[in-house]
Each structure stands twice: as C-alpha cells, then as structure tokens.
Amino acid sequence: MAAVGVVAGVLAVLAGLVGALLHAGNAALGRTPTPSFWLMSLAAAIAYGAMAVLLRRSPARLLRGTMAAIGLAQGLALVGQEWGWSGTGSWQWALWVGSWAWAPGYVAVLAVLPQLLPEGQVVAPRWRWGLATGTAAAAFVALQWALTPYDLQDFPGSLPPGAVNPVGVAAVASPLLSAVGGALVLAAVALSASSLVLRWRRSAGVERQQLKWVGLGFALTVAVAGVGQLLPVGLTEAFAALAMLPVPVAAAVACLRHGLWGVDTVISRSLLYAALAVSVVVVFEVTIRLLGSVPSLAAAEGTVSAASALIAAFAALALHQYVRPRVNRLVHGDVDEPHAALARVGRQLEAASTPDELAERVVPSVLTQVCRVLRADGARLVLADGSTADHGNPTGEAALDTRLDYAGRPVGHLALWRQGGFAAGEQQLLEGLAAQASVAAHTVLLSREAQSAREAAALAREAERRRLRHDLHDDVGPTLAALALQAETARELAASDPQASLAILGRLVTRLSGAVESVRALAHELTPPLLDELGLGPALEELAARLATARTTVRAHVETLPAMPAAQEVAAYRIAGEAVSNAVRHAGATTVCLTAAVRNGVLRVSVADDGTGLPAEESRALGLGLSSMRLRAEEVGGTLEVTSGARGTTVMAVVPLVTDEAALGARRGAPA
Known part of the structure; x- marks a missing residue:
C-alpha cells in the first residue's frame, strides 16, 4: 500500500x-x-x-x-x-x-x-x-x-x-x-x-x-x-x-x-527537486515562447522544442548548485548540516584573545547558532562559574535542558525554550550540538581561570616585593644605619680612646655578621644556594630536616633526580618548602612525608600529612599560599593537585621536565 x-x-x-x-x-x-x-x-x-x-x-x-x-x-x-x-x-x-x-x-x-x-x-x-x-x-x-x-x-x-x-x-x-x-x-x-x-x-x-x-x-x-x-x-x-x-x-x-x-530527513531533497522541476518548466516555457516569436523559427516546432529542452536542462544543472544550499538552510535552520553552524564558532574562538572577548562574542554566537538550528525562541547558557548568557526570550520552564561536559568535567548546561515544545528527535540533536557548545564553554572558563591565575600571580609577586621591601627597610636598613653610626663613633675615638674604639669595633664585627646573615637569608628566599651546592634531591632532604620540630616529624623519600633547568628546580623546592611549612604550622600533623621522583620524564613532588585537613571553603578558594604554589607549578609547565580529607592533606606538584641543552645550560651556568 x-x-x-x-x-x-x-x-x-x-x-x-x-x-x-x-x-x-x-x-x-x-x-x-x-x-x-x-x-x-x-x-x-x-x-x-x-x-x-x-x-x-x-x-x-x-x-x-x-x-x-x-x-x-x-x-x-x-x-x-x-x-x-x-x-x-x-x-x-x-x-x-x-x-x-x-x-x-x-x-x-x-x-x-x-x-x-x-x-x-x-x-x-x-x-x-x-x-x-x-x-x-x-x-x-x-x-x-x-x-x-x-x-x-x-x-x-x-x-x-x-x-x-x-x-x-x-x-x-x-x-x-x-x-x-x-x-x-x-x-x-x-x-x-x-x-x-x-x-x-x-x-x-x-x-x-x-x-x-x-x-x-x-x-x-x-x-x-x-x-x-x-x-x-x-x-x-x-x-x-x-x-x-x-x-x-x-x-x-x-x-x-x-x-x-x-519526515524531516527526506524533506530537503523533495523540496529541492520540486523547486528544480518548477524552475525547469518556467525556463522551458519562457524559452519556447521567445524562440517561437522568431519568424524564421516559428514553423520549426521540433527544433524549437529541442532547443528549449536543452536550455532547460543546462539551467537545471546550474540551478541545482544555487538552490540546494538554500533549501537545506530552510530545512535545517541555517546551514547544510546543523553541526556546521557551530563550526563558525570555532573560527571565532581562534580570533578571540581575552576572556571578555570570548564571553562577549563566542558565547552569544553559540546561543544564536543553536537557536537557529533548533528554531528555539530563547536559550540560556549557564557556565560552571555561575555566569549566564541569554539569547532571545528564555522565559518560563525550559523545554530542553542538557548538561555540557568537557573531558568528563561539567562546564555548564544549556537550556532552550520554544512555544509548543520540541520533538523527540530534537533532543538528540541538542545533545550533539552540546558536545560542540561545551568546547566554547570550556574555552571561556579556561580563559577566565588563566586570567584569574595571572591576577593571583601579580598579587603574589607584589606581596613578595612588599615583604622584601619591609625586611630591607625595617630590618637590614636600620641595622646597617646603626652600624654606620657605630663605625663613625669608633673612628672618632681611635685617637683619644683606642681601647673604647676597639671595643666598639669588636661589637661592630658581630653585628655585621648578623646583617650579612640577614641579607643571605633574603637571597636564599630568592634563589636557595643549596640547589647550586647540592642539587634538588639533597636540598629537599635538608629542607625536611630543617623544618622538622619536636612535635612534627618530617620524613624525606627522594630518589636520584636528573639534572633539570634551574627554574624547575626552584619551583619544586619552593612548592615543597611551602607545603611542608603549612603542614607543620597549620595542619596539626604529627608526621609529614616529602617524596620526590621522576617517572617518564615527569617530576612529581608530594607532601602528605596526617593532620586535620583543609576547611572546605579554603580548599575551594585555595588561599594565598596554595595559589602561590599552583602559580609556581604552572609557570614551569606543571600542575598542582590538592586533596584533603579527615586523614590529612596531600599536595602534589607534577612538572614535565625540560631536557633541551639551552634550558639545562641555565642550570649548569649558575654560580656555585
């Protein structure tokens, strides 16, 4: 039938x-x-x-x-x-x-x-x-x-x-x-x-x-x-x-x-060939009328019909290329295939360079293209950071709602509205579009996170500069000024009271030694000399021994580590020092374990304690210290992972090693 x-x-x-x-x-x-x-x-x-x-x-x-x-x-x-x-x-x-x-x-x-x-x-x-x-x-x-x-x-x-x-x-x-x-x-x-x-x-x-x-x-x-x-x-x-x-x-x-x-899967072809058929008839009739009006051709009916049919056939071939994309646009909303609409978003992603530009150009473009494809009255994109973007008229209860995931991580969800609802097949189409829309959402979130990290880095550097300025101004500076006054006093007493002058100079030597130690301590904070003298492995062992207290035992398990760029050594050392110091001072731990090893060209430095763990809000916000550690890891191409629970906290830095000669030269050429 x-x-x-x-x-x-x-x-x-x-x-x-x-x-x-x-x-x-x-x-x-x-x-x-x-x-x-x-x-x-x-x-x-x-x-x-x-x-x-x-x-x-x-x-x-x-x-x-x-x-x-x-x-x-x-x-x-x-x-x-x-x-x-x-x-x-x-x-x-x-x-x-x-x-x-x-x-x-x-x-x-x-x-x-x-x-x-x-x-x-x-x-x-x-x-x-x-x-x-x-x-x-x-x-x-x-x-x-x-x-x-x-x-x-x-x-x-x-x-x-x-x-x-x-x-x-x-x-x-x-x-x-x-x-x-x-x-x-x-x-x-x-x-x-x-x-x-x-x-x-x-x-x-x-x-x-x-x-x-x-x-x-x-x-x-x-x-x-x-x-x-x-x-x-x-x-x-x-x-x-x-x-x-x-x-x-x-x-x-x-x-x-x-x-x-x-029948939406076949309607585009039917409309295409119907449009071509009507076009052929129109071209044929116009041609046959024009040729029939020529006196020399009026009597040759067969020639006129054959010529008109030939012209109509060539017109059909030319019209096919013109009509096809327009029919597909009518059927599918905007382009030949619905997914191609979001391909243009990818090109916009390449052109955008700042989080604001991404949010202002890419996210609205995603919503516009999805609404065109599914003929929705309104759309709302809610990103994982809580920010939202609307298109059209997203009011009432959402007719379609799908979660956006990227690499297994939720990055937001996309909701659409249309009067009368959507057909069952459109839900599947939305899920397919969501897979591509999640790329744009992830890019926006990643860009915002990078911007936040850069801002945190700037704040951390500024805080470090202020601390150094404070130490130099309030500690080293006054000490050197006082030593200068004592030296001037000793010089004035050298002729009249040599014994008093010698006594002042004796005390001056002791205080100068203290000032030198203060300057050396500041220098150590910038670039630890132990790294140049011993290397990363022994320096980490010395760090563990130095930070241990009577109440907290710090154990170091460090494998033999290969040579690596100075920047990566300093980052690993600073991260380990910050993590061990936090565990000893704030975690209430009795045991802290510092481990360092290289596997498959990747350095892993881990600090685990048996303390009380981080409060939930601090774990989310990361705090200044954790932000500083994460920033140090990212600056050398690595990542920082923080896990916390009732049995303690683990901080792990994962740093892919750089082995090119230029980078290693920076390490070998460092002063001893």
Missing part, C-alpha cells in the same frame, strides 16, 4: 511536468483555452504529488493516498486538457478527461484532507461518516462534470473546434442535481472545519502547534477559493492555482518546525 501511494505521487509530479511541457508547446503555437486553469493543475500535481512521496516513511497511509490521488487527478486533468488542444490522436477522450479530472481533487482539498490532518486519521472513529461525506461530495462533483455536455457546464471555457463530450447527458445539468452537489460540498467542508475544531480542543503541545499550521492552510484555501469565484475570469484562474498551495505548504511547515510525520 505504501508503494502504491509513493508511485502515485511520483506519477502525479511527472504528469504535472508533462502537462506543463504540452502547455508550453500549445502556447507557442497559440493553441490554449481561455481560461485554461493549467497553472492550478500544475501547482496541485507537483505540490500534492511531492507531499505523497514525502510521506513514504510515514504510517499515515490514508493521508498519503489522499494526497497522491489529488495530485494525480490534477496531473491527468492537465495532460488531458493540453493533449485535447493538440488535436492529435484520441484528443476527444483526452479533452474529456481534462474536463472533469480536476474536480475531485479540488473538492477533496477542502472536504476530505482537513479531516485527516495532521496525524493521517479521523479525529474519532465515529467521524468516519464525515470522511465518507467528503469523499461522496468529491465523487458526485466529478461525475456531474464528466457527464455534463460542454456547452451546459457552469464555467465553460473555450474549446477546440468540433469538441463534444462523448458521454454527455443533458439531464445531468439540471439545477436540482447541481443543488445536491453544492449541498454535499458545503456539508463536507463544514464537517472538515468542525473536525479541526474538535481536534484542536483535544490537542496540546507539539500537536497543537501542528494544528495551527493546518488550520491556517485550510482557512487560506477557503478564503482564496472563495475570493476567486468573485473575480474576473483571468484572476479566477490565478486564484484557483493559489488555492491549491496553502494546505501542502502548511503541512510542509509543520514537518519542518514541529516534526510532523517524522
């Missing part, structure tokens, strides 16, 4: 195209009726035939068959009418088919189709009689047109010479039968409208959004068809063609926006 509907849909489209080509040929030779209504039949054949093919994967078999029947009937009407006007072969019978085949499809658009939309079945089992009424109305009108002599039809057009209805019966044109047919049509249309109203009352969510479009298409069809009956003949023909389009267009929009029938 599904194959029959698809085949009928394909035949409807082909019949419409063939009829259009026949009309183009007749028009070039001046053999067209007035009015011809060919455009109405062409529009219906292609639109409804394409929709029938579009529904090939849908379970709505009755709806698919109805659309195929409407399109095929209109296509046959167009072929029959144009063949009849050609005057070749069985043109009388072809003209007869064209005189009535349009009627059932025209009536079914208003009397049958709305009762099946949007799900492809009647609103309730008892409404099958309404569907039967619509079918009967379409069949009655078609039969009346088929049996009515041409000169007695309500809306006669011009006819080819000698045209006679081969099965015409004058009695069929009686006013009574016409009134019965009109009553049937009005009743069926009223039932269709009532069916839509009842379905609307029972619907909710996505189905209600689908019904909005179906109802709009139905209302426009009634309005356009009704207005067309009141206009002059030429305009009536145009309005009749327009009346064939609102329902299939509304159904297509329901497919695109609200997942009707689940």
Whole structure:
C-alpha cells in the first residue's frame, strides 16, 4: 500500500511536468483555452504529488493516498486538457478527461484532507461518516462534470473546434442535481472545519502547534477559493492555482518546525527537486515562447522544442548548485548540516584573545547558532562559574535542558525554550550540538581561570616585593644605619680612646655578621644556594630536616633526580618548602612525608600529612599560599593537585621536565 501511494505521487509530479511541457508547446503555437486553469493543475500535481512521496516513511497511509490521488487527478486533468488542444490522436477522450479530472481533487482539498490532518486519521472513529461525506461530495462533483455536455457546464471555457463530450447527458445539468452537489460540498467542508475544531480542543503541545499550521492552510484555501469565484475570469484562474498551495505548504511547515510525520530527513531533497522541476518548466516555457516569436523559427516546432529542452536542462544543472544550499538552510535552520553552524564558532574562538572577548562574542554566537538550528525562541547558557548568557526570550520552564561536559568535567548546561515544545528527535540533536557548545564553554572558563591565575600571580609577586621591601627597610636598613653610626663613633675615638674604639669595633664585627646573615637569608628566599651546592634531591632532604620540630616529624623519600633547568628546580623546592611549612604550622600533623621522583620524564613532588585537613571553603578558594604554589607549578609547565580529607592533606606538584641543552645550560651556568 505504501508503494502504491509513493508511485502515485511520483506519477502525479511527472504528469504535472508533462502537462506543463504540452502547455508550453500549445502556447507557442497559440493553441490554449481561455481560461485554461493549467497553472492550478500544475501547482496541485507537483505540490500534492511531492507531499505523497514525502510521506513514504510515514504510517499515515490514508493521508498519503489522499494526497497522491489529488495530485494525480490534477496531473491527468492537465495532460488531458493540453493533449485535447493538440488535436492529435484520441484528443476527444483526452479533452474529456481534462474536463472533469480536476474536480475531485479540488473538492477533496477542502472536504476530505482537513479531516485527516495532521496525524493521517479521523479525529474519532465515529467521524468516519464525515470522511465518507467528503469523499461522496468529491465523487458526485466529478461525475456531474464528466457527464455534463460542454456547452451546459457552469464555467465553460473555450474549446477546440468540433469538441463534444462523448458521454454527455443533458439531464445531468439540471439545477436540482447541481443543488445536491453544492449541498454535499458545503456539508463536507463544514464537517472538515468542525473536525479541526474538535481536534484542536483535544490537542496540546507539539500537536497543537501542528494544528495551527493546518488550520491556517485550510482557512487560506477557503478564503482564496472563495475570493476567486468573485473575480474576473483571468484572476479566477490565478486564484484557483493559489488555492491549491496553502494546505501542502502548511503541512510542509509543520514537518519542518514541529516534526510532523517524522519526515524531516527526506524533506530537503523533495523540496529541492520540486523547486528544480518548477524552475525547469518556467525556463522551458519562457524559452519556447521567445524562440517561437522568431519568424524564421516559428514553423520549426521540433527544433524549437529541442532547443528549449536543452536550455532547460543546462539551467537545471546550474540551478541545482544555487538552490540546494538554500533549501537545506530552510530545512535545517541555517546551514547544510546543523553541526556546521557551530563550526563558525570555532573560527571565532581562534580570533578571540581575552576572556571578555570570548564571553562577549563566542558565547552569544553559540546561543544564536543553536537557536537557529533548533528554531528555539530563547536559550540560556549557564557556565560552571555561575555566569549566564541569554539569547532571545528564555522565559518560563525550559523545554530542553542538557548538561555540557568537557573531558568528563561539567562546564555548564544549556537550556532552550520554544512555544509548543520540541520533538523527540530534537533532543538528540541538542545533545550533539552540546558536545560542540561545551568546547566554547570550556574555552571561556579556561580563559577566565588563566586570567584569574595571572591576577593571583601579580598579587603574589607584589606581596613578595612588599615583604622584601619591609625586611630591607625595617630590618637590614636600620641595622646597617646603626652600624654606620657605630663605625663613625669608633673612628672618632681611635685617637683619644683606642681601647673604647676597639671595643666598639669588636661589637661592630658581630653585628655585621648578623646583617650579612640577614641579607643571605633574603637571597636564599630568592634563589636557595643549596640547589647550586647540592642539587634538588639533597636540598629537599635538608629542607625536611630543617623544618622538622619536636612535635612534627618530617620524613624525606627522594630518589636520584636528573639534572633539570634551574627554574624547575626552584619551583619544586619552593612548592615543597611551602607545603611542608603549612603542614607543620597549620595542619596539626604529627608526621609529614616529602617524596620526590621522576617517572617518564615527569617530576612529581608530594607532601602528605596526617593532620586535620583543609576547611572546605579554603580548599575551594585555595588561599594565598596554595595559589602561590599552583602559580609556581604552572609557570614551569606543571600542575598542582590538592586533596584533603579527615586523614590529612596531600599536595602534589607534577612538572614535565625540560631536557633541551639551552634550558639545562641555565642550570649548569649558575654560580656555585
């Protein structure tokens, strides 16, 4: 059954195209009726035939068959009418088919189709009689047109010479039968409208959004068809063609926006080839008219048709490249593939250089692209640091919400809003887009963390400078000033009281030695001399022994370490010193274990204690000391890991070693 509907849909489209080509040929030779209504039949054949093919994967078999029947009937009407006007072969019978085949499809658009939309079945089992009424109305009108002599039809057009209805019966044109047919049509249309109203009352969510479009298409069809009956003949023909389009267009929009029938995977190709088909017909007709107007070519019908067909074929090839991306943009929202929309965000990531620029350009771009792809009314991106960014109108309860992860780490979540909700397949699409959006979110967070680290580094350096300035100003400076005064006093007493002068100089030597030790201590804080004298391993062992107290034992387990750049040695030594000092002074630990080893070119320095652990808020904020240690590790390409619990705290610095000769030279060339 599904194959029959698809085949009928394909035949409807082909019949419409063939009829259009026949009309183009007749028009070039001046053999067209007035009015011809060919455009109405062409529009219906292609639109409804394409929709029938579009529904090939849908379970709505009755709806698919109805659309195929409407399109095929209109296509046959167009072929029959144009063949009849050609005057070749069985043109009388072809003209007869064209005189009535349009009627059932025209009536079914208003009397049958709305009762099946949007799900492809009647609103309730008892409404099958309404569907039967619509079918009967379409069949009655078609039969009346088929049996009515041409000169007695309500809306006669011009006819080819000698045209006679081969099965015409004058009695069929009686006013009574016409009134019965009109009553049937009005009743069926009223039932269709009532069916839509009842379905609307029972619907909710996505189905209600689908019904909005179906109802709009139905209302426009009634309005356009009704207005067309009141206009002059030429305009009536145009309005009749327009009346064939609102329902299939509304159904297509329901497919695109609200997942009707689940056919979004094939709709882009169907629209593409439908657009190409219409373009080919237009190009062919324009070309054949232009060539037919040339006197020297007017008599060569075959040459004109062949040349027009060739030009139309080349036009189709050229239009394919132009139409395809635009059709895909219509279907998928913004680009050929939904994920390609966020590819542009990657290029913006490369161009952005500061956290503010990332937050101002990249995050809004992510939200804009996601909203375009999923046609959302609003979106909100909440990053892990608590910052938010909005796009559109993110109000009410989020219809879709997904978490953003990067390398197993949550970086935020993305929420979308759309009136009427989202289809099931769109949730999967959002998850796919979230995988790419998480890259932008992670980049923004990473940039902000780096900016915070740089600010912390600046604060730490400034604090260190202030401490050094304080020590020099309040300790070393006054000491040296006092020593200078004592030296001046000793010089003044050298002649008058040599013994007093010598006593002052003796005390001066002792105090100078203390000042030297103070300066040496400050220098040690900048670059520990033990690193140059002993190397990192022994220096760490000496550090452990020096920082141990009567209450806290500090054990060192240091393997033989290879040579490494001075900057990395200093960083490791300073981190170890800060961590051991914190454990001894603040952790309440009885044992502190300092270990250092190199594995696979990576230096690991660990300080573990059995103290009380860090308070939760300090662990999060890291504090100035922990920030300083982390900064030292990052400055030499490493990382700092801090774990804390009831059994103590562990601080581990992981530093990939640099082994190039230039970096090692800085270590070898250091003064002893």
